[in-house]
Amino acid sequence: MTAGTAYLLVDVAGTACALSREAVRELLPLPRLWRPPGAPAALAGFLNLAGAAVPALDLAALFGLAPASARDGLYRHLVLLRGEAPVALLVDRVDDLVRVDPAQVRPVPEGATLNGCVAEEIRLGERLVHGLSPARILLAEERGRLDAATREAQRRLAEWAA
Template sequence: MQPTTTPCALPAADYLSFRLGGLDYGLPYSRVRELRPFRELDRFSSEGALLHGVAVSRGMIIPLVDMRAAFGTAPPQACGTAPDVIILQLSSCVMGMVVDEVGDIVRLAPADIRPVPGLGKVEADYLIGLGLAAGRRLILVDIDRLMAIRGGQPVEAA
């Protein structure tokens, strides 16, 4: 009788959920440095469509990218509540990401992540997949790849 071998199971990973334009997204929690309400950040510099100025967080000057404008969900002034900021430690820098609302931390096993349906010819290599957990669906993004997109075009929402 030969012993049966099973492949090593990949460990589950934690994702921080957040909302943009009524959709739920998730990014690897390992990239999150801190969470801050937008109104509590000391901000300065001029604001643009995507670059929402710069702020000081724990003595460090960081750029703030408004993901609402990047995804074309709503102009910053159109949201009814104050946005949240996710301070991220990317492979190349520290930056703040302005979102409608920060959610919770969701643990997903690799089996809980499916390809994003309907992408077809759309080039979106920044999408990890669609995370499914307890009836929730999260559009999972690789934040390093997303922030590396160049050209000033709005990011297409999945």
């Protein structure tokens, strides 16, 4: 690969998005997820990752895009993010890993998107790709509720451990 920043390109209900390669821990095929009753639509569910309950956020639902039933689940993936509290992002498709020249990246003003979740505009030929900020995808209140739901899912998972 040439010089520049590496980005993972993903499709979210027909919208081209990108995540910095540094933010991504792993790509996972879509496993069976456990979804607690009454969970918000953006919480696709939890996966058991080596004994840890990891929340999976459906980016399309979170961003108010096409309903899940209208999308083909065959190519859906989870993008496991790096961080102390693991979170996975459910995307419709992982498209590519590309290196982008800094001249093709333009910062988006923080107030231009909800909570600054789109941090960059990335020009790839004729395409404009939304560079997502994983730390800003959720609002602080949403993050607090997700943390509480994750603790409850972990407690429930621990009850069934051998």
